[in-house]
Amino acid sequence: MKKLLALLLALAMMLGAMAGCSSESAPSDTGTDTTGTTDQPADTSGETDTTEPADTTDTSTDTADEIPNTFNYEAVENTTGEEIRIAVLTTQTNAFWVDVGQGTEDVKAFLAQPKYNCTVDVQTFDNFDGQAVSEAIETCITMEYDAICTVGVADSIANSISNAVAAGIPVYLFNSNTGVENEATAFVGQDLYGAGEKLGGILADMVGEGGKVGIITGLYSVNAHELRRTGAEKALTDAGVEIVGTAENHDSSDEAYSLTKDFITANPDLNGILVTAGGPEGAARAIEEAGLQDQISLVCFDTTAEMLPYIRSGVIKCTLGQDPYGQGSDPVILAYNEVVTGEATVTGDAFTEMTEYTPDNINEYFPE
Numbered sequence: 001m002k003k004l005l006a007l008l009l010a011l012a013m014m015l016g017a018m019a020g021c022s023s024e025s026a027p028s029d030t031g032t033d034t035t036g037t038t039d040q041p042a043d044t045s046g047e048t049d050t051t052e053p054a055d056t057t058d059t060s061t062d063t064a065d066e067i068p069n070t071f072n073y074e075a076v077e078n079t080t081g082e083e084i085r086i087a088v089l090t091t092q093t094n095a096f097w098v099d100v101g102q103g104t105e106d107v108k109a110f111l112a113q114p115k116y117n118c119t120v121d122v123q124t125f126d127n128f129d130g131q132a133v134s135e136a137i138e139t140c141i142t143m144e145y146d147a148i149c150t151v152g153v154a155d156s157i158a159n160s161i162s163n164a165v166a167a168g169i170p171v172y173l174f175n176s177n178t179g180v181e182n183e184a185t186a187f188v189g190q191d192l193y194g195a196g197e198k199l200g201g202i203l204a205d206m207v208g209e210g211g212k213v214g215i216i217t218g219l220y221s222v223n224a225h226e227l228r229r230t231g232a233e234k235a236l237t238d239a240g241v242e243i244v245g246t247a248e249n250h251d252s253s254d255e256a257y258s259l260t261k262d263f264i265t266a267n268p269d270l271n272g273i274l275v276t277a278g279g280p281e282g283a284a285r286a287i288e289e290a291g292l293q294d295q296i297s298l299v300c301f302d303t304t305a306e307m308l309p310y311i312r313s314g315v316i317k318c319t320l321g322q323d324p325y326g327q328g329s330d331p332v333i334l335a336y337n338e339v340v341t342g343e344a345t346v347t348g349d350a351f352t353e354m355t356e357y358t359p360d361n362i363n364e365y366f367p368e
Contacts, residue, residue, distance in 0.1 A: 067110045071103075072326050073333045076340050077115050084118040084339050086111075086332055087140040089133055089150035091125045094251045094278040095304040096324060100175065103328025111336060118336055121145075128222055130154025141167050147335035151175050152223065158182040170338050172331035176224035185344045188331045190322035191351045192224050196231025198354065199274060199299050202318050203232075204239035206297040207271040214263035214270065215246040216256050218277030228276040228301070236274075244270065251278030253285075253306070260286035264296075275300040280319070284310035303357055308366055314359045323352035 069075065078084060088104055091097060104122060111118035123136055133153050137160035140148050148164055150157070152173040158180050161171045165183040174188040207213060213236060218225040229246065236243055244267050249255035256279035264270055264286070273283055273296060280300035284307070287296050293315045300319045303311070310316045330350065338344045357365060 066113060066115075069110065071107060071110075071329045071333055072323075073330055073337070073345065075111065075116055075333050076337050078117045078340055080340060082117075084111075084116075084146045084336060085144075086118060086120050086147045086149065086335055086339075087136075087143075087145045088120060088122045088332060089125070089136050089140075089148065090122065090328075091128065091151055091153065093127060094253075095306060096278060096302050098304075099324040100328040103325040103330075104332065105328075106325075107329035107332045111332070116336070120332060125153075128153040128219065130156035133157050134160040137161065137164055137171075140164070141169060145169060146339045147172070149174060149331040149335055152177045152182075152184075152187070154178070154221065155180045155223070170335055170344070172335045174327045174331045176222060179223040179226070185338060186331070186334060186346050186348060186350050188334070188350045189224070189327055189352055190320075190354060191349070192227035193231040195301070195320055195322070195354055196228035196233075196276065197235045198231075199228070199301070199318070199320055200232030200235030201239070202356075203272050203274050203297060203299045204236050204241050206299075206317060207241055209240035210242065211271040212242045212244050212267055212269060213272035213274060214244050214260075214267070216249050216259050216273065216275045216279070216283060217246060218251045218279075219248055222277070225277045232274050232276065241272075249275075249277075249279050249282070253279035253282030255279060256282035257286045259283075261290075264290055264292065270296055272297040272299070274298075277301065280316065281306040281310055284315045288313075288315050303362075303366065308362065311357060311359055311362045312368075317358065319357045321353065321355040321357060326352050 090100065090104065092101065108120035108122070111120060125132055130153050133150060134157045137148060137150065137157060141164050147170045149172045153176065155178045158178050161182045161184055164171050171184040172186055172188065173184045176189065177187040203213060215229060215232065217229045220226060233243060245263065247259045249259055256275060260273060260283040263273065275283055280298065281304070283298055287293055287298055297317045298315060299317055301322065302324070303319055303321060307316060307319065311319060334345055334350070
């Protein structure tokens with residue numbers, strides 16, 4: 001029965017993706033936060049957009065050829081005698097999500113090995129639509145998945161999380177938590193308010209007391225972005241920095257470019273810009289074109305391929321990482337382990353690393 005249900009769900013996902021694909025072309029200069037290269041050092045919210053059905057490829061391997069564990073958590077061996085099925089509900093709004101997706105794909109291949117016998121089905125959304133994700137969670141409940149991992153795209157998904165838990169299905173959130181209480185086992189992601197405070201403090205040190213800064217956030221409706229924004233505002237205000245305005249860029253670098261130009265025009269003595277989410281390379285482009293990289297300190301989050309040249313050149317003065325690869329892989333392993341053992345390895349917040357990248361150290365992490 002479970003195999004039949006899985007086939008039906010895969011078909012439903014495929015049909016949904018066909019119906020929901022956006023007809024708009026991706027912008028030539030996309031945003032970042034919440035992909036290129038994101039936060040993964042070298043060597044060391046809507047309608048369904050794309051969906052991957054269950055991988056039925058024979059992944060049987062000899063012990064010597066097993067895929068190595070490159071994740072932050074160890075997976076226990078599946079001794080249940082049953083196939084485990086985990087649904088991952090994720091998004092792809094900008095460049096940041098490439099490394100998140102890579103983490104998910106790698107853990108999917110890893111857990112497909114016979115000793116784990118776990119199938120990971122991925123459904124991707126092209127925005128932060130809470131209703132669509134809620135409906136997807138309800139579908140996963142109907143399809144009797146063993147666990148669900150999802151981005152906490154909106155407060156409206158909390159009720160569906162409760163429904164899943166009531167059905168005996170553990171839920172793990174990643175990247176963004178809901179602003180209201182939910183029954184998920186754990187949240188895997190950045191300490192978002194703390195990250196906002198930290199970055200705001202860094203910018204305050206750069207511009208000094210009495211400095212003037214503008215804040216560009218992704219979406220006011222996304223709790224992760226709001227936590228960063230409010231944390232940054234507190235740190236800046238406490239340091240005596242004047243916030244000349246805030247604006248949404250919807251994770252778009254093109255919008256960040258226009259908003260930065262507006263901030264500069266309205267405030268010729270502007271000293272800094274803080275970008276909470278996607279699109280900081282757009283802000284960097286506007287600052288560079290205006291020749292104001294020595295006057296305006298730009299700080300932001302993550303390290304996409306589009307951002308790296310601006311970090312190296314000093315237009316972006318500092319950016320904070322959040323281990324996107326781990327956000328894509330860790331919740332899946334944690335959910336898998338809970339299904340196998342019946343106990344959660346972690347509960348509550350499982351915060352990821354918060355590395356500072358600057359022009360002085362960026363090549364140590366991302367060699368040219």
